[in-house]
Amino acid sequence: MADLVLKDVEKAYGEVKVLKDINLDIKTGELIVFVGPSGCGKSTLLRMIAGLEKISGGEFSIDGVRMNDVPPAQRGIAMVFQSYALYPHMTVRENMSFALRIAKKSQAEIDKAVDKAAKILQLTPYLDRLPKALSGGQRQRVAIGRSIVRDPKVYLFDEPLSNLDAALRVATRIEIAQLKEAMPQSTMVYVTHDQVEAMTLASRIVVLAGGGIAQVGSPLELYERPQNEFVAQFIGSPSMNLMAGEITGTGAKTTVRLANGGMAVSAVPTNAADKGLPVNIGVRPEDLVEAAGKSPAEAIFTGEVEITEALGEVTLLYFRRQGEAAQVVAKLPGIRPELRRRTVSLGADPKKVHLFANGTSLLYR
Numbered sequence: 001m002a003d004l005v006l007k008d009v010e011k012a013y014g015e016v017k018v019l020k021d022i023n024l025d026i027k028t029g030e031l032i033v034f035v036g037p038s039g040c041g042k043s044t045l046l047r048m049i050a051g052l053e054k055i056s057g058g059e060f061s062i063d064g065v066r067m068n069d070v071p072p073a074q075r076g077i078a079m080v081f082q083s084y085a086l087y088p089h090m091t092v093r094e095n096m097s098f099a100l101r102i103a104k105k106s107q108a109e110i111d112k113a114v115d116k117a118a119k120i121l122q123l124t125p126y127l128d129r130l131p132k133a134l135s136g137g138q139r140q141r142v143a144i145g146r147s148i149v150r151d152p153k154v155y156l157f158d159e160p161l162s163n164l165d166a167a168l169r170v171a172t173r174i175e176i177a178q179l180k181e182a183m184p185q186s187t188m189v190y191v192t193h194d195q196v197e198a199m200t201l202a203s204r205i206v207v208l209a210g211g212g213i214a215q216v217g218s219p220l221e222l223y224e225r226p227q228n229e230f231v232a233q234f235i236g237s238p239s240m241n242l243m244a245g246e247i248t249g250t251g252a253k254t255t256v257r258l259a260n261g262g263m264a265v266s267a268v269p270t271n272a273a274d275k276g277l278p279v280n281i282g283v284r285p286e287d288l289v290e291a292a293g294k295s296p297a298e299a300i301f302t303g304e305v306e307i308t309e310a311l312g313e314v315t316l317l318y319f320r321r322q323g324e325a326a327q328v329v330a331k332l333p334g335i336r337p338e339l340r341r342r343t344v345s346l347g348a349d350p351k352k353v354h355l356f357a358n359g360t361s362l363l364y365r
């Protein structure tokens with residue numbers, strides 16, 4: 001059992017507020033991921049939960065007990081860092097049991113805890129090896145094992161995969177997902193700047209930006225129903241396209257005339273007062289489809305493909321629309337390099353067309 005509650009938590013270094021208005025309820029068994037651009041305060045927030053950083057304002061509690069002034073060792077929390085310094089002269093078993101020996105636990109207790117952790121982490125065959133005879137991913141698992149043996153209520157991870165190469169990152173990410181499954185009652189908070197890690201691991205994602213929380217939700221909620229342009233563009237790769245326009249028709253289906261030629265229909269409902277409202281329409285690259293020969297309502301714009309990138313299972317098409325700062329990207333299934341320099345009409349299902357006014361989704365006002 002470990003429910004974590006952050007209430008109006010803030011952090012200031014001198015005059016500079018790096019975090020404010022952080023309100024968050026984390027339930028036992030959740031794997032919460034903090035994601036956001038570099039410098040947005042992810043590590044700071046995690047370190048405040050760990051007790052390594054003082055909380056400047058607000059309250060943090062575990063299972064209803066205020067933690068603001070409780071020292072790190074008494075919070076029932078284990079933190080796994082990016083760099084996993086193992087003792088090089090100790091075997092895996094010795095590394096994993098070190099903290100328990102310091103705590104003067106009995107040999108039987110130590111063996112039981114280490115064997116259990118090794119099983120969860122699939123380290124049993126390596127218990128008698130030295131760290132130098134392990135791969136990077138195995139060493140990272142030993143580092144996690146050192147936390148597991150202490151049986152903490154809460155695990156905190158700060159970008160644990162960022163030192164690993166690409167293939168190992170994927171493998172270790174899957175291992176962390178399995179680790180979570182093996183310990184359904186433990187609460188985990190995981191920091192990353194990698195949105196794929198966030199999407200694949202999280203039960204809920206907290207997107208941090210500009211010193212506050214931009215949105216909290218399950219990975220698919222954030223993908224399908226982003227509340228603002230920041231979240232819309234942060235989750236998903238390539239990013240959601242945003243194109244300027246103005247509402248011309250209201251009702252259950254909203255029509256938008258694009259500033260630079262074209263028209264979109266969105267299933268986001270609007271009312272008469274919204275007529276003329278300047279908006280950005282948002283469409284994900286994977287939601288744009290070829291619309292040649294379809295009804296005009298389904299085509300959003302027609303343009304020349306500037307560049308194609310054939311990735312194998314999909315081809316990315318890049319359009320430069322006059323007067324628009326960013327390129328528009330479409331992701332079409334299959335291998336389509338022949339579309340370079342061709343003129344293509346693109347449309348989207350109105351249910352997949354987002355509308356934002358002043359950066360906020362019109363779904364959520």
Ligand SMILES: Nc1ncnc2c1ncn2[C@@H]1O[C@H](COP(=O)(O)OP(=O)(O)O)[C@@H](O)[C@H]1O
Pocket residue numbers: 013018036037038039040041042043044045
């Ligand atoms: N000890 C400190 N003194 C002053 N500013 C700090 C200190 N530690 C972190 N910061 C600032 O707080 C902000 C958040 O940092 P951090 O939590 O490390 O970001 P993230 O982990 O999201 O990359 C950054 O702008 C950083 O410069």
Ligand SMILES: [Mg+2]
Pocket residue numbers: 042043044
């Ligand atoms: Mg950090």
